[in-house]
Amino acid sequence: MFEKILKILGCNPLDQLAxxxxxxxxxxxxxxxxxxxxxxxxxxxxxxxxxxxIINDCQITFLTREELKEPFMMLEGVKTLTSNTIKRGQDVxxxxxxxxxxxxxxxxxxxxxxxxxxxxxxxQRGSIIPKLRAPSVLPxxxxxxxxPAEPLIAIHVSSxxxxxxxxxxxxxxxxxxxLFEKIFEEFSFKIILFGNEQKEKFKFExxxxxxxxxxxxxxxxxxxxxxxxxxxxxxxxxxxxxxxDLNFPIHVISLWGxxxxxxxxxxxxxxxxxxxxxxxxxxxxEVKNIKVDKIITVIKKIKKGR
Numbered sequence: 001m002f003e004k005i006l007k008i009l010g011c012n013p014l015d016q017l018a019x020x021x022x023x024x025x026x027x028x029x030x031x032x033x034x035x036x037x038x039x040x041x042x043x044x045x046x047x048x049x050x051x052x053x054i055i056n057d058c059q060i061t062f063l064t065r066e067e068l069k070e071p072f073m074m075l076e077g078v079k080t081l082t083s084n085t086i087k088r089g090q091d092v093x094x095x096x097x098x099x100x101x102x103x104x105x106x107x108x109x110x111x112x113x114x115x116x117x118x119x120x121x122x123x124q125r126g127s128i129i130p131k132l133r134a135p136s137v138l139p140x141x142x143x144x145x146x147x148p149a150e151p152l153i154a155i156h157v158s159s160x161x162x163x164x165x166x167x168x169x170x171x172x173x174x175x176x177x178x179l180f181e182k183i184f185e186e187f188s189f190k191i192i193l194f195g196n197e198q199k200e201k202f203k204f205e206x207x208x209x210x211x212x213x214x215x216x217x218x219x220x221x222x223x224x225x226x227x228x229x230x231x232x233x234x235x236x237x238x239x240x241x242x243x244x245d246l247n248f249p250i251h252v253i254s255l256w257g258x259x260x261x262x263x264x265x266x267x268x269x270x271x272x273x274x275x276x277x278x279x280x281x282x283x284x285x286e287v288k289n290i291k292v293d294k295i296i297t298v299i300k301k302i303k304k305g306r
Contacts (some may be wrong), residue, residue, distance in 0.1 A: 008025050014047070014120035018054040022057060026109035027057060032094060033064045038237025042266065043117040045130035048078055050121075061108070063097055070216040071240065074132035112120045121228035126267040130244035134220075138246075141221035147209070152192045153183065153299070154227040159201065159235035169234050171287055172210075173200055178292045179231075180204045186296065187303065192227065194219050194237060216240075224248050229248070229302055231255070231295065233287065234262040245271045251302050253295060254279045258285035 001136040029051070036068070049061050058072065059079065062072060065085040073080070098104055105111060137234075157176055159169045181188060184206040193202070195211035201209045214222070223230055223241055232238040238254055239258060242263050252275060256264065259281050270277065278298055282289035 011121070012050075012123050013116075014050055014123075015054065016049050021051075021110060022055045024109075027055060027059065027113065028107070028109045028224045029058055029060050030064045030105075030108040030110070031060065031062050031112045031115065033062050033068075034088060034090075034092060036088075037068060038234075038239035038262065039117070040068070040075055040236075041130035041132055041239050042076060042262065043115075043121055045132075045243075046121045046124035046128060047115060047117075047188055048075065049128060050124075052077065052189055061095065063092075070135075071236070073135060074240075074244075076131075076133045083123075099265060125265060129268045130241060130243045130266070131270050131271045132243050134244060134246040135217055138217060138221045138224060141215075142225050143274040145218075145222065146213075147192070147208070147222065148190055148227050150188070150190065151228040152208070152222075152226050153189050154192050154194060154223045154232075156194050156230070156235055156237040158195060158230035159233050167261075167285075168287060169257065171233055171255050171290060175288070175290070177202065179295060180207055182292060182296050187299065189299075192222065194223075195223075220244065223250070229253060229299065232245070234258075239263060241276065242270050242272075247272055247274050251276045251278065251305065253298055255287055255290055257285050258279045259285070 001088070044062075051060065052058060060077070061079040061081060061101060062209040063081045063083075064072060065086045065088065066082045069080065069082045072078070080099070081101050081103075083100060085090050086097060094111070095104065155176070180191060180202060181204070184189060184204055190206045190208060192208045193211050194214065198209060210219075210222070219237070220240065224246065227250065230238075230241055231253045233255045238252070239262065241250065242252060254263070254277065256279055259279070280290050280294060280298070
């Protein structure tokens, strides 16, 4: 009933909650977050931005998975507690996880076990540009991989969290295989693959497979310093590069089934003014319908303009 009244009055539920928290002097806020990498810029930037705009002296702390430690370091003005026993899709014993950091619930004024992005953050679409702060170590991290001198094409083969969504987010494996072959035939470019693990094997002379071999910051460093283009489905990798608050030239070719999600739904430009975004949407809202030749045509145009 309360939410219906707020909707009629045109009030943002998050604003109303934050105003109440401010009245109650709830300044030290703990938030459990066990969703995806892409949600950090898509949702959590706006969440922290709005709470801090109302409670300007608050401290926001996130409790999350160890694998998200580096991405959360790019979210400015928050603290992060991580644990390798927190798993995506599984219940979290928050009290137990806090005890690992010598903390308990009494150390916080407010605990948010669940937030409701679709209700709380609808206002941000088209209004604010999420920004991920680039770490100072970024420039040197790519050196250890001894990559070729020539510019590379970065490809994120699959959104590892695709199974958490009803709509297929990933381009078919056979389409990627055909794409690798055509890039090898038509260009001198080498391909570098990123992802959590090497589930599928690709045996091509032009493919450097770094899936599961880089940290998050190392991947970002390689894309920033060594790649002229990134090809990726709707994923955390795509969101992280798109919202990286750092100016450098990069063409991002994104692959979509549903265009009403992710960075397309946010309807804002990248904070990187040199980033060129080329979204490709499959016919009938099916990502599998994106043709390999369409991507080759885009790469040809990028090559011609370089």
